[in-house]
Amino acid sequence: MPRNTRKSSAWRWLWPLAVLALLWVANPVISDRDRFSPYLLQIVMLSGINIVLSVSLNVVNGFAGQFSLGHAGFMAVGAYTSAYFTMSVMHTPLRLMSAGEQAAWMVGALILSGLAAGFCGWLVGMPSLRLRGDYLAIVTLGFGEIIRILIRNIDQIGGPRGLSGISPLTSFFWVGAVAALTIALSRNLLDSTHGKALLAVREDEVAAESLGVDTTGYKVTAFVLSSALAGMAGCLFAHYLVYIHPDSFWFVRSIEIIVMVIVGGLGSTTGAVLGAVIITLLPEVLRNADVLLADAHIPLPFLLKDYRMVIYSLLLILLMLVRPKGIMGGAELSWKSLRRLFRRQSEGARA
Amino acid sequence: MEELLQQIFIGIVRGGVYALIALGYTMVYGVLRLINFAHGDVYMMGAFFAYYTALKLGVKAATLPGQLTVMAAAMVGCAVLGVVIERLAYKPVRKAPRLTALITAIGVSLLLENGGQIVFGPNTQPFPEIVPVRQVARLGSITVTNQQVLILVSCLGLMLLLQFFVHRTKMGKAMRAVSYDRDAASLMGINTDSVISVTFAIGSALAGAAGVLLAIYDPTIDPLMGLLPGLKAFAAAVLGGIGSIPGAMFGGLFLGMAETLVAGSKLFSSYRDAIAFAVLVIVLLVKPTGIFGTGAVEKV
Amino acid sequence: MSATLSLRECTKRFGGVVAAKNASLRVGAGELVGLIGPNGAGKTTIFNLITGVYQPDEGQILLDEQSLLGLKPHEIAGAGVGRTFQNIRLFKDLSALDNVLVACHLHSETGLPSSLLRTSRSLNDEHKLKMKAVHLLHLLGLGKFERETASSLPYGEQRRLEIARALATDPQVLLLDEPAAGMNPHETGQLMDLIRQVRRDFQLSILLIEHDMKVVMGICERIYVLDYGEVISQGTPEVVRNDPKVIEAYLGEPLTQAGEGA
Numbered sequence: 001m002p003r004n005t006r007k008s009s010a011w012r013w014l015w016p017l018a019v020l021a022l023l024w025v026a027n028p029v030i031s032d033r034d035r036f037s038p039y040l041l042q043i044v045m046l047s048g049i050n051i052v053l054s055v056s057l058n059v060v061n062g063f064a065g066q067f068s069l070g071h072a073g074f075m076a077v078g079a080y081t082s083a084y085f086t087m088s089v090m091h092t093p094l095r096l097m098s099a100g101e102q103a104a105w106m107v108g109a110l111i112l113s114g115l116a117a118g119f120c121g122w123l124v125g126m127p128s129l130r131l132r133g134d135y136l137a138i139v140t141l142g143f144g145e146i147i148r149i150l151i152r153n154i155d156q157i158g159g160p161r162g163l164s165g166i167s168p169l170t171s172f173f174w175v176g177a178v179a180a181l182t183i184a185l186s187r188n189l190l191d192s193t194h195g196k197a198l199l200a201v202r203e204d205e206v207a208a209e210s211l212g213v214d215t216t217g218y219k220v221t222a223f224v225l226s227s228a229l230a231g232m233a234g235c236l237f238a239h240y241l242v243y244i245h246p247d248s249f250w251f252v253r254s255i256e257i258i259v260m261v262i263v264g265g266l267g268s269t270t271g272a273v274l275g276a277v278i279i280t281l282l283p284e285v286l287r288n289a290d291v292l293l294a295d296a297h298i299p300l301p302f303l304l305k306d307y308r309m310v311i312y313s314l315l316l317i318l319l320m321l322v323r324p325k326g327i328m329g330g331a332e333l334s335w336k337s338l339r340r341l342f343r344r345q346s347e348g349a350r351a
Numbered sequence: 352m353e354e355l356l357q358q359i360f361i362g363i364v365r366g367g368v369y370a371l372i373a374l375g376y377t378m379v380y381g382v383l384r385l386i387n388f389a390h391g392d393v394y395m396m397g398a399f400f401a402y403y404t405a406l407k408l409g410v411k412a413a414t415l416p417g418q419l420t421v422m423a424a425a426m427v428g429c430a431v432l433g434v435v436i437e438r439l440a441y442k443p444v445r446k447a448p449r450l451t452a453l454i455t456a457i458g459v460s461l462l463l464e465n466g467g468q469i470v471f472g473p474n475t476q477p478f479p480e481i482v483p484v485r486q487v488a489r490l491g492s493i494t495v496t497n498q499q500v501l502i503l504v505s506c507l508g509l510m511l512l513l514q515f516f517v518h519r520t521k522m523g524k525a526m527r528a529v530s531y532d533r534d535a536a537s538l539m540g541i542n543t544d545s546v547i548s549v550t551f552a553i554g555s556a557l558a559g560a561a562g563v564l565l566a567i568y569d570p571t572i573d574p575l576m577g578l579l580p581g582l583k584a585f586a587a588a589v590l591g592g593i594g595s596i597p598g599a600m601f602g603g604l605f606l607g608m609a610e611t612l613v614a615g616s617k618l619f620s621s622y623r624d625a626i627a628f629a630v631l632v633i634v635l636l637v638k639p640t641g642i643f644g645t646g647a648v649e650k651v
Numbered sequence: 652m653s654a655t656l657s658l659r660e661c662t663k664r665f666g667g668v669v670a671a672k673n674a675s676l677r678v679g680a681g682e683l684v685g686l687i688g689p690n691g692a693g694k695t696t697i698f699n700l701i702t703g704v705y706q707p708d709e710g711q712i713l714l715d716e717q718s719l720l721g722l723k724p725h726e727i728a729g730a731g732v733g734r735t736f737q738n739i740r741l742f743k744d745l746s747a748l749d750n751v752l753v754a755c756h757l758h759s760e761t762g763l764p765s766s767l768l769r770t771s772r773s774l775n776d777e778h779k780l781k782m783k784a785v786h787l788l789h790l791l792g793l794g795k796f797e798r799e800t801a802s803s804l805p806y807g808e809q810r811r812l813e814i815a816r817a818l819a820t821d822p823q824v825l826l827l828d829e830p831a832a833g834m835n836p837h838e839t840g841q842l843m844d845l846i847r848q849v850r851r852d853f854q855l856s857i858l859l860i861e862h863d864m865k866v867v868m869g870i871c872e873r874i875y876v877l878d879y880g881e882v883i884s885q886g887t888p889e890v891v892r893n894d895p896k897v898i899e900a901y902l903g904e905p906l907t908q909a910g911e912g913a
Contacts, residue, residue, distance in 0.1 A: 012769060067450070128632075131639050134386055138589045139635055141582075142628030149625035185767050192766035192773065193756040193780055196745070200753040203742035210702055210736075212728035212757035212820050221763060251582065255388075255457055262454045310469065313461035317440055320455045324447030 016184065023176040030172045041172070043284055045240055048175035049233050050276035052182045054260035055269055056229035059186055061258065062267035062330075063195065064222040065202025066129060067137040071230050071257045073144030076249035077120045078113030078231025079238035080157050083166045085112050086239065094167050106169045109239065110178065110232050117231020118224045120147070125223035129216065141251050152246045162245030163238075170240035178236060182229050186269045189225075198222055263319060265326030270333040275326070286311055353492035358615040359608055364499045364568070366607020367506035371561035372584035373591070373599035374513065375433075375554030381530035381594040382543075382550045384449060388456040389436060391581015392463035393429050393555045397562025398478070398572045399471055400428035405479040412481045421481055425559040433555025434548050442544075467574030478570040502564045509560060510600055513553070517596060522549055530594065583610075583627045590631050592644020601642060606630060653681040653856045654715045654731060654823035661700055661710030663693075663880075670696040671707070672880040676858075678824060683850055683857045685871035685888075687864075689900055693880040694860045695737055698826050701858075702734050703727040714824065729757055733822030735813040737829045737860070743802035747793055747812055750801050751784040754819035784819060790852075791815045791845065807838045811845070818849065824856045825849070831863045839863060843870050868892065876900065 030036045030044065053071060060068045086109050094102065128139045152160050189195040200208035201215045208215050238244045256279065264275025286308035293300060304311070323329070331337065372394050379387045404424040405412040412421055440459050444452045488495040517523040528536040529546045537543045565580070566572050587606045591598025606627045614623040622629075634642065656678040663671040670693045678684045686694050699705045701712055703724040712719045719727050742750050759780060761773040788794050791811045796804055804812060810830055817825060827846070831839045843866055850857055861867045867874060868888040876884040876891055878900040884891050891897055 012771075061450075127636050131635055134380070134593060135589060135635055135639060135641075137386070138586060139632055142586065142632050145582075145628050146625045146632070149622055153621050188767050188769050189763075191769075192763075192777060193752050193759050194763050194766050196749050196753045197756045199745055199749070200742050203744060204740050206704065206724075207736065207740040207742065208753065209704075209724035210728055210734050211754040211816060212725045213753065214723075214725045252578075258450075259454055259457060262450050266448070266450060307469065309465035310462060313458050313465055316458035316461065317455050320447075320451050320458065321440075321443050324444050324451040326451075 016180070019180050020177060023173045023180075026176075027171055027173040043280060045170070045172065045175050047277050047280040048172075048179045049236050049240070050257070050260060050280050051179045051273050052233040052236070053230055053257045054264065054272040054276040055179075055182045055186050056226045056233070057257050058261045058264075058267065058269060058272040059189065059198075059229075060222050060226040061261055062272070063190065063198045063202065064219055066219055066223070067133060068140040068223065068226075069137045069251070069254050069258060070124065070140035070142075070144030070147075071226075072249040072251065072253035073124075073140075073147035074117040074121055074227040074230040075234035075237065075253070076144075076147055076151060076246070077227075078117040078234030079244050079249070080151055080163065080234075081116040081231070082109035082113035082235035083163055083238040083244060084157050085109055086167050086169065087163075087165065090167060094169070102169060105167075106174055106239070109169065109235050110174075113231040113235035114228040115231075117234065118228030120231075121224045121227025122220065125220045125227075129219040129223060141254060144249075144254050145251055148246050148249050151249075158245075160246065162243060164243040166238050166242045166244070168239060168242050170236045175236055175240070178232055182232075183269060183273065185225070185229070186272075190269070194218075259316065262326055263316070265328030265330050267330040268326070268328040268332055271326055271328030271330070274328065278327075282312055282315065283308055354615070355612075356491070357493050358611050360493050360495070360499070362608030362611030363604060364502050364607070365611055366604035367502055368561045368565050368568075368603075369580065369584045369587050369607050370600045370603025371506055371509060371557045371564070372580060373587040373603045374510070374596060375558045376585050376588040377591070377593055377596060377599040378526075378550050378554045380588070382526065382533070382547055383441070383445070383452075385441065385452050385456065386585065387441075387554075388453065388581075389459040389463060390554070390558060391577035391579075391584065392460050392467075393433055393436075393577070394558040394562045394581060394584075395467065395572075395574060395577030396432055396463060397425040397429045397559030398566040398576065399467070399562075399574075400559065401425040401563040401566060402476070402478060402572060405481050412479060413483065418481055422560065422563050425563045426556040427559075429559030429562070430552040430556040433551040433558075437548060437551040442547075464574055464578075471574055473574065475571050475573040478566040478572050480570065482567050498568050502568060505560065505564055509557060513557070513596065516553070522546070526550060579624065586627045586631045589641055590634055592641030595641070595643040598641055598643030653854045655680050655713075656701065656732070656824045656856060656858065657713045658697070658701070659711040659713070661697075661707040661712065663696055663700060663705055663707050669880050671700060673710075674877070674880065674882050675710075676875045676882060676885070678856045678858050680856055681850070681854065682873065683846070683859065683871050685867040685874040686858060686860045686877060687862070687867055687874060687891075688877035692877040692900075694877055695828060696880070697877070698734060698828055698858075698860065701727070701826060702732060728820050728822075731821070731823035732826065733817035733820045733824070734826040735810070735817055735828055735830060737832070739809050739813055741801040741809055741812060741816070744800060746798050746800055747788060747796045747804065748781075748784055748798065750812060750816050751787055751819045752780060754816045755780040755784050757820050787815045787819055788812075791818075807834055807842075810834070810842070814845070814849065818853060822853075822855065824858065825853075827857065827859045827861075829860055829862060831861055831866050839866060842866070846870060 030041060053075065057068070057071045060066050086105060090105055124140065124143045128136060128143070131139055151157065157163050197208065197213045198218050200211070200213055201218050205215045260275035260279045261272050263278060264271030264273065287305050289304040293304070372390065375390050376387060379385055401421045401424060404421045408417045408420065411417040436459055440455050441452055444455050482498055482501060485497050486494055487497045487500060517526060525536070525541045525546050526549065528539065528541055529543050533543055583606060584603065587602035588599045590606065591602030609630050610623060610626050613619050613626040658674055658676050660673045660675050661671050662669065662673055674697060686697065688694055696705070700707050701719065703719065703722050706720065714730055714732060717730060719730065722730065742753065759776055761776045765773040785797065788797055791814060793808060793812055793815060796808060801809065801812060814827070814830065831842050834842060846857065847870060849855065859867065859871060871888060873886060874888055874891045875882050876897045883900060884894040884897045
């Protein structure tokens with residue numbers, strides 16, 4: 001018999017509220033230049049945005065098993081839509097606004113970017129999701145590039161010059177909140193029978209159909225959800241960097257996101273989070289490695305900083321050779337799995 | 352109209368080079384089911400092998416033996432590079448999930464690009480003029496230069512050679528067998544490892560040749576030059592039906608022409624880099640396995 | 652609730668090969684009907700036609716009064732036709748429970764949005780579906796494998812899990828494609844009991860493809876014999892067993908041996 005999965009409803013609503021409250025409290029501390037280095041804050045913010053991107057891409061690539069390579073395109077749609085929206089509609093300067101007003105604008109921009117990117121995801125997904133494997137990969141990659149080049153050709157949003165002067169609405173709180181939302185959605189999805197149906201699509205489409213799973217419908221739904229979240233990541237990105245350029249969203253960025261997913265372990269939400277953080281941190285760690293090495297009195301004949309991208313790519317190859325299924329190998333980290341691990345170890349100690 | 356014919360001709364020339372790169376993608380995909388993301392960078396390496404050989408040769412590079420040496424250096428260099436990449440990076444993950452090999456390939460690609468920026472310098476460099484451009488013919492209104500002839504003849508020659516190899520030699524037959532069913536081929540006594548190595552060698556050599564040819568035609572080279580042509584050549588391979596050699600040739604030519612035509616038109620010239628993908632998307636939506644591809648029918 | 656399934660003069664060609672030729676067959680409400688024939692006779696094709704994997708070139712397929720033509724496979728499953736596969740097609744990396752839960756999703760009353768938000772309605776619903784899945788697993792003797800991944804189950808249990816999974820869609824008609832393949836006589840005996848029990852408990856009509864003649868002759872009320880896509884004989888096991896056309900189709904071997912040889 002299954003464990004009783006129904007926790008008291010108060011507890012279920014307390015969790016998200018607690019997370020939001022924590023973010024709210026941490027926000028002023030982390031954003032304070034005197035107490036927290038702006039450089040570190042930037043890494044934290046970019047990690048958070050990358051978490052949204054990789055966890056959402058994992059829904060399509062990991063859960064539904066559809067190899068999509070166009071995530072940057074949807075991110076671009078979200079970034080440009082929301083930036084154009086706040087630039088053309090929001091006239092009061094940010095410093096004259098109350099926190100509540102700012103929050104309202106941010107929520108509006110996020111919702112709009114999610115809707116726009118989700119709609120584009122639907123437009124792209126409807127026809128392309130009947131393609132399989134590598135064909136789907138190159139078509140989604142192609143759509144991503146088409147979106148980028150379309151943006152380059154729309155003068156109202158800056159065209160090839162890029163779009164500057166976007167309000168810096170994005171704060172640590174919002175990055176954290178959207179990242180938490182993405183993780184929660186991804187987990188809730190996997191815990192539901194809808195999520196199981198999605199996994200069934202990945203495992204065997206013919207069998208899934210025979211059990212009444214509308215495979216096309218599920219693929220499109222997963223794709224739309226994932227695109228919408230990528231769009232929200234784009235919104236955060238645009239209102240954080242306050243300047244966006246079409247080339248910030250070219251296919252190399254899509255590839256970077258899939259690298260995060262696979263490094264973490266395809267199909268694992270925990271893995272996607274880890275992968276996003278590692279891939280964001282790694283170049284920065286390598287950038288600063290020289291200082292650390294000098295402090296530790298380890299002399300090197302060259303500066304690591306100069307070779308950081310080479311080392312980065314070597315590490316990537318090495319990781320794949322050592323852990324072909326990524327860091328998490330498809331497994332999830334949860335209280336349950338931790339407890340199990342702990343129990344096994346204590347049993348091992350006793351034996 | 353004259354303008355159009357000239358554009359089509361230029362498109363064929365450019366398409367021939369795309370086709371050469373696309374062949375490498377399609378051959379590797381055929382035997383390994385791997386999108387070799389580093390293939391565009393192998394093409395870049397070919398251009399740089401040629402660059403350093405030409406510098407070494409100095410003025411002699413512009414003579415016929417010199418030109419042949421430059422070409423041979425690029426092709427052999429790339430062939431060796433391709434085999435080394437396969438042995439070190441792809442072979443260990445051959446049994447891992449397919450996406451793992453893809454990420455490894457991306458890693459190799461990043462390594463070549465970033466390593467290239469350190470070794471060759473990040474800036475664009477002029478490629479030595481080893482085949483000075485000169486007009487050799489006028490067909491009606493179309494001007495033809497010796498470089499264009501060189502590219503067309505080389506592409507055609509290499510493709511014919513490849514066709515001969517794949518269809519008339521023992522190794523070619525083994526290659527086809529491996530691409531049909533690797534396990535069965537290995538049970539029939541085919542050394543799949545060496546077949547895969549040969550495939551990488553040939554595919555990379557073709558990319559190296561493409562690198563030299565395009566460097567002669569567009570005489571600037573840089574460590575990131577492989578990115579976009581690589582991607583477009585991959586699109587060409589898929590367009591033709593990935594795994595199909597005639598498909599890759601056709602796809603390359605088709606994309607080359609489409610792209611040149613769009614770039615030449617006044618209205619859409621800024622969409623040049625999108626056209627390859629637009630064509631690809633449209634073709635795949637009509638025929639999901641590419642023009643020459645055969646879909647595997649799933650047995651239920 | 653059981654329903655009537657009928658194929659009327661269905662034809663399906665693959666290039667030059669006629670996989671089904673004017674095939675007509677009928678499974679009455681609550682009936683247990685066998686479909687036999689030599690290898691390559693087109694038995695599985697018939698299943699694929701019924702379940703919408705293929706569309707027939709000619710003919711009609713009806714579930715009670717409703718035509719199944721033009722419906723997608725998942726719509727046909729939703730209409731009440733469940734099936735298993737000849738070459739087991741479990742979701743290998745999912746647990747036994749999850750395999751059944753996938754099939755339960757047809758009867759999920761909450762949509763994706765409320766699942767994403769974990770509303771209490773969706774949680775209640777999930778709980779109900781889970782209870783149902785667990786119940787099915789226990790019914791088919793798979794209770795102790797609940798958490799095991801499908802691919803780690805013993806062969807016989809994998810076959811039963813496929814049946815459990817098909818039952819979770821609440822079918823009216825169940826199509827079983829060689830459920831006894833690869834089983835030893837003891838397992839086969841258990842399987843026959845199981846099929847009878849399932850039909851009774853779930854009030855199903857069953858169409859069964861099977862090479863093991865002991866099974867077919869033992870539990871089917873009527874049998875259709877297919878050869879080269881055509882129905883060459885039909886009737887009670889007794890009639891079919893002695894039909895010279897059937898014996899000829901099986902290369903003149905007595906049916907029992909043909910079954911054991913398969």
